[in-house]
Amino acid sequence: MVRLITHNLLACHVKGCTSNNFPLQLQNVQIELREADFNPDFLKTFLPKLEWKALVDSAKELGDTSLPLEQPEMLDDEFLKNLHHVLLEIHIEEGNMICPNCKHSYPISNGIPNMLLAEHEIG
């Protein structure tokens, strides 16, 4: 159940792949929606950690266009609810995450991403 919060924190880590290695492109994904506890304080403190454009684009790919292109200055309730939904309630159950740079494919199966590297890909 890779959620978009997790997707926003994962970059390709193949040896030598250090630029253009984020965000991982979503391919052949199956998603499920599941409710999570709404905690506005958590969202507010986590916001500075997010790569905003990557989040908006990935949400759009999965059919959710509720987030504004720019992070708003005022964090109203509606915005936080939308952010909550995008970050925590969309679950990628199956599919692949592809590095835009080296094309390494990280498969997701039963909601668990496999981020292991092959022996020639480690430092």
Place this chain on the structure above:
Amino acid sequence: MARYLAVFAQAHQEFRVPELESIAQLYNFKLTLSDDPEECDPGRPYMILSLESEDHARLLAKRCVLIKSIYEFYSRGATYDELHSRNRAKRSLWERYIPETSFKFSVTAYNHKIPQRRQKEVVESFSYMDFMGKIDMKNPEISFGCFEEYETRSGKTRERHEGDGEFVQVYFGRLIEEGTARPLIQMFDVKKRSYFGNTSMEAEISLLMANQTLASPGKLIYDPFMGTGSMGYPVAYFGAQVMGSDIDGRQMRGKQTTPGVFRAASQYGVVSRIIDICTFDVTNNPWRCGELFDAIITDPPYGVRAGAKRLGRKKELDAHRLELYHEHRSNPRPGDSPYIPPTKPYELSDLVVDLVLLARYLLKPGGRLVFFLPTVTDQYEEVDIYTMLCPGMEVIANSLQDFGSWGRRLVTIRKVTSERYPPPDFSTRNTEGGDDKTQHVPAHRHFREKYFQGFKKAEEEEGR
């Protein structure tokens, strides 16, 4: 500040004070231990604390796993005469209950059973308090507790009730709250869990660890050696969100379609707070940036039943085989089983050094790293803990769970810096061979080998 009497469960003495301090910090209130060594010895079952409000005492009772109950402290004494004269002097604490409050008395002992006849005598000896309210054993408005503390007499045979009245100290107070965190030990019992493994941590310890992380709603807590998830469930139960990873996905998945960690989390009603579990080697991790987590909690595999692994080969491939490998990787044949990268052992003392460095990178300033470290009792030295520290990380608690010749230490480390550090490089340290005699070798190095040799002392080894 008013004084309170904490009644502890008979377990994990060394963990008592760290737990109290963690919960006080979590709820941001002041807790002061007594200056009198008689009143603050963590090896004894009764401790006297100073708190600013009764609500704080309730918070302790609700969250501390080691607290059985907490009382407003009235008096104590080596004899009942001493107890009563001090209790008379504290009349202002209890006189408001005299007119019409219904009440109950309980008289119990630690390491002893008081015969009923004497229990009755003890209750009667408090008659000078002159309570007018009715005695109600079922639903009293207030309960008084009188506790006699006896020396440990385990291992000695004795007559029933022998030595009755020869207590070390007797304590008296009014019940504030029965501890409600202790029953969680039953709730999280591994045997009743829908998914667990042979190295799942027992419930009581994982709850204690969760308290050390200051888990609460709105926090994000990471376990880099997730295994079957035992650390994650209590943390999530206390409201925090959990991120987990493990090099071996099979540990987290189990055999059914729905991964085992999610099944067990569902059983506790916390599955929505397990944010994600990912398969990766923490020494080759995909985290995009640092300062993500409020705490890191983990029970690293230390090699007795399962050893830690990291990606790589014990022995590098020779040129020919390397070529074959590349050939095979670039032209996979249909029907090949999926490629599983090779792993090599991850020495425990290297692992803990890396873990502290990783925590410094991944924790927010002020965040905590909570983990278990196995150690050989005879060889442990205080300095062992410091061999793994790096600037910006400070040990705030270090409690031993003693199994005799070995034990494990629950270590809590706090990130005291807000400086940004780069991620650790996890390079393989070449500390084998022992050519560097100046460096201190911690007792947890090669723990697995020492365990299977039965922790023979160095002298015995040499004598053979």
